[in-house]
Amino acid sequence: MKDNNELSGGSLLLAWQLKGKTVLIVGGGDVASGRIESILTADASIILISPNDGLHPRTKHFLEQYPTRITYKDRIFSGEQDLANIDMVLTAVDDVEASRAICQLCRQAKIPVNVADIPPSCDFYFGSQVRDGPLQIMISTNGQSPKLANIIRRRIEKCLPEHAGEAITKVGSLRNKLKERAPGVGGEVGKRRMRWMIDVCTAWEMEDLAALDDDMIARLIDDGWEKGRVPSGAEVGVPPKGPVAATGPGNLVPIATFVFGALCSAAFFTLRRR
Numbered sequence: 001m002k003d004n005n006e007l008s009g010g011s012l013l014l015a016w017q018l019k020g021k022t023v024l025i026v027g028g029g030d031v032a033s034g035r036i037e038s039i040l041t042a043d044a045s046i047i048l049i050s051p052n053d054g055l056h057p058r059t060k061h062f063l064e065q066y067p068t069r070i071t072y073k074d075r076i077f078s079g080e081q082d083l084a085n086i087d088m089v090l091t092a093v094d095d096v097e098a099s100r101a102i103c104q105l106c107r108q109a110k111i112p113v114n115v116a117d118i119p120p121s122c123d124f125y126f127g128s129q130v131r132d133g134p135l136q137i138m139i140s141t142n143g144q145s146p147k148l149a150n151i152i153r154r155r156i157e158k159c160l161p162e163h164a165g166e167a168i169t170k171v172g173s174l175r176n177k178l179k180e181r182a183p184g185v186g187g188e189v190g191k192r193r194m195r196w197m198i199d200v201c202t203a204w205e206m207e208d209l210a211a212l213d214d215d216m217i218a219r220l221i222d223d224g225w226e227k228g229r230v231p232s233g234a235e236v237g238v239p240p241k242g243p244v245a246a247t248g249p250g251n252l253v254p255i256a257t258f259v260f261g262a263l264c265s266a267a268f269f270t271l272r273r274r
């Protein structure tokens with residue numbers, strides 16, 4: 001836990017649920033095309049207001065690909081009436097005065113707004129995103145350095161565990177099936193369910209979780225949950241890692257690194273003693 005006087009200067013990190021909501025995007029250029037992608041990913045409907053002659057090719061592609069999810073208006077923003085029944089507003093226009101005016105209207109109407117590149121006109125900032133299925137990581141520098149957020153994102157992408165997204169999807173499915181088998185919110189059964197899920201996630205390799213199919217999930221619940229234990233992957237039918245993986249050239253690299261490291265240490269200590 002941080003010291004009390006350090007508890008300030010950040011922003012609230014959330015996974016905002018937008019399914020069934022309507023987001024107004026003003027502008028159709030490069031930045032707006034990224035906003036469209038983020039909002040489509042979050043399952044919201046989009047109203048896009050932007051003159052056709054300024055549309056970025058990626059924006060045009062989204063309009064063609066998702067005609068029912070994006071309602072397009074080929075014009076500039078026209079005022080308060082454009083905000084009717086809107087749950088969130090994102091603007092990415094090359095006109096600072098128009099951006100500020102839209103922000104002011106949104107604040108009057110209490111609609112959360114992000115104006116790309118104008119922090120005082122943002123109720124929330126975008127961040128650099130890593131996505132792998134249901135895994136979502138946002139890197140935010142809280143407005144201090146978007147480029148560093150982008151660089152840190154690339155580094156994080158390189159060291160993510162393989163199969164993480166797939167493993168999360170399968171664990172989600174296991175949790176849902178378990179809740180059907182042992183229903184109820186809170187209480188003893190809730191505590192036991194949580195304990196068992198923690199034990200499975202801790203004991204199993206990410207790769208084995210990712211390999212689960214519906215039959216294996218059913219076996220895991222029958223032989224594990226019902227008997228109060230955590231079976232191994234092999235017991236529920238997860239295929240063993242093949243002999244190629246066990247003896248393949250990939251495995252020679254850590255062995256070679258270890259041997260090299262051991263030789264270097266030996267040489268270092270031998271030389272030091274002299």
Ligand SMILES: C[C@@]1(CC(=O)O)C2=NC(=C\c3[nH]c(c(CCC(=O)O)c3CC(=O)O)Cc3[nH]c(c(CC(=O)O)c3CCC(=O)O)/C=C3\N/C(=C\2)[C@@H](CCC(=O)O)[C@]3(C)CC(=O)O)/[C@H]1CCC(=O)O
Binds near residue numbers: 122142
């Ligand atoms: C993360 C990302 C997400 C996205 O937008 O999707 C994002 N900006 C990205 C890129 C980027 N933006 C800029 C550069 C040029 C280099 C540079 O200036 O550093 C680059 C780099 C590039 O283009 O490579 C210019 C810039 N950006 C802002 C200002 C205004 C200012 O700072 O006052 C200026 C003009 C400054 C000036 O005039 O000098 C402001 C914001 N930009 C934010 C988000 C929010 C804070 C996020 C955070 O702090 O973490 C915030 C506050 C509001 C918002 O827009 O939500 C996306 C990277 C995605 C990725 O690649 O992974």
Ligand SMILES: NC(=O)c1ccc[n+]([C@@H]2O[C@H](COP(=O)([O-])OP(=O)(O)OC[C@H]3O[C@@H](n4cnc5c(N)ncnc54)[C@H](O)[C@@H]3O)[C@@H](O)[C@H]2O)c1
Binds near residue numbers: 056
């Ligand atoms: N946050 C970020 O990541 C980031 C990065 C680069 C640029 N920006 C900023 O975002 C803004 C947009 O950048 P861009 O590269 O997408 O610009 P762009 O010039 O490619 O696109 C601007 C779009 O806005 C439309 N437009 C202009 N006035 C409008 C109005 N009144 N109503 C509706 N649509 C209107 C144009 O037709 C065009 O489609 C700029 O202010 C830029 O400084 C933000």
